[in-house]
Amino acid sequence: MPCTASTARDFPTRPRPQLSPTDLCLGGGEFTEDIYSLKRExxxxRAAQDxxxxxxxEIVKGQVELCTVAREHFRDVLDHLLRVDAQVDEHNELLTSALSAHLALVSREHSTAAMQQNADMRKMVIAVIIVHRLLRKSGWL
Incomplete structure (x- = not known):
C-alpha cells in the first residue's frame, strides 16, 4: 500500500526523549557546540521550509489553476508542513532552554571555582603578612 497523506497519520510517533538536569552537565564544552550545531540545522x-x-x-485557496484532486493533495501537504513548522518551533525553544540551562550550570561552576581561588588568595595573603611581620621583628627587614 503506498504511503499517502491520509495513511501517514496511522503510523505511531516515536516517544520523545526527556532530558534531566544531570544530562545537561555531561559533555562539557561539546554540549554547547552540539546545541549550536542543532540550532544552526x-x-x-526553517529557511528552506518558510x-x-x-x-x-495560494494553491489551496485556488489562486493557482489545478484540478480539484491535486488541490486536495496540496491541502494535505500544507497540513503536514504546518505541523512540521510547529514541531520545529518546539525544537528551537527546547534547544534555547537547554542552552540556557547548560550555560547557567557552567556559570555556576565557574563561580564556585572563582570563590575557591579567592579563599586561596586570602590564605596566601595572610601567610605573607605573618611572615613579613616575623621577619621585621627579627630584624631581617
Whole structure:
C-alpha cells in the first residue's frame, strides 16, 4: 500500500526523549557546540521550509489553476508542513532552554571555582603578612 497523506497519520510517533538536569552537565564544552550545531540545522530547515507555506496556501485557496484532486493533495501537504513548522518551533525553544540551562550550570561552576581561588588568595595573603611581620621583628627587614 503506498504511503499517502491520509495513511501517514496511522503510523505511531516515536516517544520523545526527556532530558534531566544531570544530562545537561555531561559533555562539557561539546554540549554547547552540539546545541549550536542543532540550532544552526533548525535555522537552515526553517529557511528552506518558510517559503513553501505561502505558495501552498495560494494553491489551496485556488489562486493557482489545478484540478480539484491535486488541490486536495496540496491541502494535505500544507497540513503536514504546518505541523512540521510547529514541531520545529518546539525544537528551537527546547534547544534555547537547554542552552540556557547548560550555560547557567557552567556559570555556576565557574563561580564556585572563582570563590575557591579567592579563599586561596586570602590564605596566601595572610601567610605573607605573618611572615613579613616575623621577619621585621627579627630584624631581617
Amino acid at each position: 533548525v535555522l537552515e530547515f 517559503p513553501l507555506v505561502p505558495v501552498l496556501e
